[in-house]
Amino acid sequence: MSALTVENLTVSYGDIHAVKGISFEVRKGEIFTIIGANGAGKSSALRAISGLLRFGGSVRLDGKELRGIPADKIVALGLSQVPEGRGIFGNLTVKENLHLGAWIRKDRKAVAEDLDRILSTLPRLKERLLQPAGTLSGGEQQMLAVARALLSRATTLLLDEPSMGLAPKLVTEIYNVVREVNKSGVTILLVEQNANIALRLAHRAAVLETGLITLAGNSADLLQNPRVQAAYLGA
């Protein structure tokens, strides 16, 4: 079963073609990762899928075509994105950030329950609920961004370089959270430069180079692939 089907996706900024026709499928319940260097077009692809950028080709979420649907409506369909650089609202408290994550839900009681459940796994956020989110450390902000995205009851979660700018220990922590989220049934599309850790976490993967997918397959196979090792794993 496919959660997300991307066919011949293209994204351009004027004359710059950032994504040049990529196709892949994310299956329900899996972690799929796209790895690529700076400027490969990873963020452009994610931003197109979540409706922030116009694109060519087709993106289907659980069979429903997303092209032409505005970003805020796509969230209501069950797709949520943690943007590059976390996208925390630094002038709002941690709690307010979380409330905005649950914007589309009207069932206040269920939201409160979900919030309790999520916070119980993230004690550091729980202690800082009333603090402006801009005063959190980078790792805490990333946790907040993930928690906030989950509160929409997303069934498919897009993550744009969650490891960016974090110390190795925090990266491990974030990835543990991602793994737990996936185990709870959420399909994950993860974009990373840090191929090593992304390939170890994901079930399947694709390599994006200057707007094109050049390799795809099971992550375990890609980890062994000499080209991947040379280009992305520093082997």
Add this chain to the structure above:
Amino acid sequence: MFFYLAQQTINALQLGSIYALIALGYSMVYGVLVMINFAHGDLFMLGAFACLLLAVLLPVHLPFVVILLLVMLVIGLLGALIERVAYRPLRDAPRVSAIITALGCGLVIENTTLSLSPYPQFLPTLFVSKTLTFAGLTITTLQILIIGVALGLMVGLDLLIRKTGFGMAMRAISFDAKTVPLMGIPVNRMISLTFFVGAGLGGAAGMLYGLAYPQISATMGVLIGWKAFIAAVIGGIGSIRGAVLGGFILGGVEVMAVAYLPSTYRDLISYSLLLAILIFKPYGLLGHPPNQKV
């Protein structure tokens, strides 16, 4: 001496609360769109005219509160309409284009009103004012009403912004508008609401001003609008509390300038105040430099 100062303080509160109400509209719009809505002063003027129409043309005598709410509703809708038809198409254009468009909208409103009402009009008495005296100070019940309504609206706005989903969304937009749709929040609807609320407050200010100074004219929004804009800049444009603070500071300075100096110094002093504050605090008293809004 002391009585004179206390008496002037009451006048300052009245003028300051009107400036503050108008300044809020400038600041809210700047917060979400980073533009100056130069048509706002003319919406203020229309608030006074809407009040006139409701008070004179309708066969029934509406209670004060109902007129106030209707004025706010009508001017609020007009503000949202202007955003929809004039500013939204320019959302991705350089900010200067939107600002020039705002100036143009203001001129259209002003001249349309002028063509319909070439001479100043007088607001009928909506509220029979009584003069109260205590401890040698006099205050009219109209002054109490104006200051009370203005403060009430400001408290209401503060609650709206701090406690409601709309308020959170508005603050989130002013921090990072591009990320807000990822929360499932319809940004355009929030921006319309911001204009609705900001213009509604401006309309209320126009009505209150008309109660205090019943002679109203199509051009009354120009100078008052500029002053309120100065108040918003003094407080830190984009900052809600800054707008209120700036409004009261400017009202206070103007009233005191007239009270203690030749009255022709008033505008000289308020513009000098603006310049002085901008030299020492370029982002205003409570404003933040862009991208450091914590």
